[in-house]
Amino acid sequence: MEQKNRATGEFPLNDDELIKLIRRVEKGNLSALMMLYDATGRLLFGLILNILGERASAEEALLDVYTHVWKQAAAYDPEMLPLEWLSELTRNTALAKLPWSKRDNGKKEIPRSAASEMTVVPEQQKTARSSLERIESAQRELLEWAYRSGLTCSEMAAQIGKPVGAVKNHLRLGLGTLGESIHPVSGSETGGKGGQIEARKSD
Amino acid sequence: MRHERATEELRELAALYALGSLTLQEARSLEAHRKEGCPACELEFKKFRRAVAGIGLAIDEATPPEYIRDLLSARIEREPQPALAIPAVQADRENPAPKAARPAPVFSALTQSQKEGPNMLPWVLAATLAILGLMAAYGWRSASSTNEQLKAKLSAAQEDANGLGTMLDMRREKVENLDRVLSAAGKPGSRIARLVLQTATPEYSGAVIWDTELGECIFLGNFPLPPEGKKYQLWFFTQGAKVPAGALNVNPAGKTYAKLPVPREAANAGAAVVTLEPDNGSLIPTSPYYAVGRID
Numbered sequence: 206m207e208q209k210n211r212a213t214g215e216f217p218l219n220d221d222e223l224i225k226l227i228r229r230v231e232k233g234n235l236s237a238l239m240m241l242y243d244a245t246g247r248l249l250f251g252l253i254l255n256i257l258g259e260r261a262s263a264e265e266a267l268l269d270v271y272t273h274v275w276k277q278a279a280a281y282d283p284e285m286l287p288l289e290w291l292s293e294l295t296r297n298t299a300l301a302k303l304p305w306s307k308r309d310n311g312k313k314e315i316p317r318s319a320a321s322e323m324t325v326v327p328e329q330q331k332t333a334r335s336s337l338e339r340i341e342s343a344q345r346e347l348l349e350w351a352y353r354s355g356l357t358c359s360e361m362a363a364q365i366g367k368p369v370g371a372v373k374n375h376l377r378l379g380l381g382t383l384g385e386s387i388h389p390v391s392g393s394e395t396g397g398k399g400g401q402i403e404a405r406k407s408d
Numbered sequence: 409m410r411h412e413r414a415t416e417e418l419r420e421l422a423a424l425y426a427l428g429s430l431t432l433q434e435a436r437s438l439e440a441h442r443k444e445g446c447p448a449c450e451l452e453f454k455k456f457r458r459a460v461a462g463i464g465l466a467i468d469e470a471t472p473p474e475y476i477r478d479l480l481s482a483r484i485e486r487e488p489q490p491a492l493a494i495p496a497v498q499a500d501r502e503n504p505a506p507k508a509a510r511p512a513p514v515f516s517a518l519t520q521s522q523k524e525g526p527n528m529l530p531w532v533l534a535a536t537l538a539i540l541g542l543m544a545a546y547g548w549r550s551a552s553s554t555n556e557q558l559k560a561k562l563s564a565a566q567e568d569a570n571g572l573g574t575m576l577d578m579r580r581e582k583v584e585n586l587d588r589v590l591s592a593a594g595k596p597g598s599r600i601a602r603l604v605l606q607t608a609t610p611e612y613s614g615a616v617i618w619d620t621e622l623g624e625c626i627f628l629g630n631f632p633l634p635p636e637g638k639k640y641q642l643w644f645f646t647q648g649a650k651v652p653a654g655a656l657n658v659n660p661a662g663k664t665y666a667k668l669p670v671p672r673e674a675a676n677a678g679a680a681v682v683t684l685e686p687d688n689g690s691l692i693p694t695s696p697y698y699a700v701g702r703i704d
Contacts, residue, residue, distance in 0.1 A: 232567075235481070237568070247470060247472070248469050252464045267472055268479060272480075272483060272487065275487055284454060285457070289461035289462065293457070327662050328662065333462045336466075358431075361429070380427060380459050384455050384458070384459035387459055388462075
């Protein structure tokens, strides 16, 4: 059957629906993989494009990501939300393709314009955006650079001429603020998202 | 060594490890520690790992070219299916030697035994029976595994059909909703209110299309999920009354679509208002107006 909602996010899916799709992919269901692509393709392509900055290699990386999902759906970690798992997998795939010469732009910000669409699980996407905004700007700049480049603290410190300790401190504080803001109760694992994830593990 | 609780130093290590910003040596050292099983460090690592993944969700989306979907489909068709592969069965199928090769020695042995004398015959017959038994067992096992595979494929196909059916229902419902909106908006007597959020930064967040001929309205909105125990409720305000029109449900994507009857008392309403009310609804607005629109 012709699929018209190709990677448009036209039908947003919630976490449980995404998990069901991943489980069906695990069983070798190609249609489930294509539905997963339709639902999440735009988000993951945006992420890859942001890291690689070049469409041709971004397209190849996107294919690699979903091929990996096809082969390794069984490796889905139920302690993460499906989009978090996909986001992690996508970042790793993109960084593996990123040439070292393109890892030095510390000034570039991650684009998250208020007007842009959020189509996969909009609540999670909105929370992620507002949480990033809460981080102090110097910490956020470094954090986004580290995320996008995969550079070590020493490499970043050398490039911007600051002590390694200061870079580490900024990253830790920034990531701490982000974690508390995105998953406020995950530390206690007693409820909220953490609780939901615990409950899914027993499914 | 297991840590009683996470120190600042451990948190920093876990955060930088999750971000991939440790040197190889530092990362290996932490990995070795993780293998020892330290719950305090593991908890910190998981927390930071999810935070890092969250950064990716904040990035603007981008539409991949249409052909990527076709390329993906073609690429996957060439990949082995991850779950249906049954190694033991595959191995048997790839090495059909027992089936093809074993009979030959049996018959040559039989021929040999006839030449040598009758004493060998029982052994040859026993061997033949044993081999025939093995072949039968192999055949049964092969048929059984094929059956299992077909069952798995059937189950996957059924799930696939269910999934497609759900998608089709969703699309059908969407088309029907759009038809209703177009029909209501296109009627000469229809009235429309555009709803504006009553927040520090007012913005349009929905609309009410009132089909005066049918005495019903269609509500379209884009609202965040309400707090637990609360629901959005639509009101029609006339000169002297605030008429409740019904509850509004928000789907996980933050979209609201509702077709509601317009009460007769609301016939001369000049405004449509949305408030947050208790789950079971309210007869009068009990909270500040969430969104307001003049009915034109």
